[in-house]
Amino acid sequence: MGLIQIEGMEFYAFHGHFKEEQIVGNRFLVDLTIETDMDKPMESDNLKDAVNYQRACEIVKLQMEKKSHLLENIAGRILDAICAELHGIKKVTVKVSKMNPPMGGKINSVSVVMTR
Numbered sequence: 001m002g003l004i005q006i007e008g009m010e011f012y013a014f015h016g017h018f019k020e021e022q023i024v025g026n027r028f029l030v031d032l033t034i035e036t037d038m039d040k041p042m043e044s045d046n047l048k049d050a051v052n053y054q055r056a057c058e059i060v061k062l063q064m065e066k067k068s069h070l071l072e073n074i075a076g077r078i079l080d081a082i083c084a085e086l087h088g089i090k091k092v093t094v095k096v097s098k099m100n101p102p103m104g105g106k107i108n109s110v111s112v113v114m115t116r
Contacts, residue, residue, distance in 0.1 A: 001090065002038035004053050007031045011064040015074060018102065022067060027099040029109070030060050030078070035091040051088050059085060060094075071096045071112035079116045092116055 009030040014022045034051055041050035063078045075096045082092050097111040 002036060004034040004036065004051060004056075005032070006034075006053055006057060006060075009057060009060055011061070013064050013067075015068045015071070015098070016102075017069050021102065026101075028064065029095075029097040029099065030064065031095040031097075032056060032060060032078075032082075033093040034082075034086075034089055036088050037090065051086055056082060056086060071098060071110070072114070075112050075114040079114055083116060 009032070011028045011030065012025055013028050014025045015028065016022055016026065034053070034056065036051045038050070041047075059081045060078055063074060063081055066077070068074045068077070075094050078094045078096070079092060082094075083089060093113065093115040095111055095113045097109040099109050101107055101110045103110070
């Protein structure tokens with residue numbers, strides 16, 4: 001068993017509860033951790049035997065392009081899409097962070113972490 005960790009994928013997107021957030025946009029960071037059996041790709045050195053983490057990044061990018069009101073919705077869609085398309089995954093965790101959220105004070109980020 002092993003982990004693939006993709007950290008700090010950065011996007012400028014138009015997610016948020018407030019109308020202004022969906023017009024002005026904000027910076028978001030996404031971290032992805034995929035648990036998978038790495039014995040076969042370790043031996044074969046062949047991408048067809050591994051979880052393709054380049055494709056995982058593409059899936060995250062596609063989901064980040066779709067507007068959402070809630071981080072929970074974004075995280076859930078990412079999990080659904082990753083699990084539907086990539087095979088050999090035992091467990092996947094996604095963390096979606098909104099940088100400088102409009103919450104009435106200085107806050108670096110607010111995040112949602114979900115696992116499937």
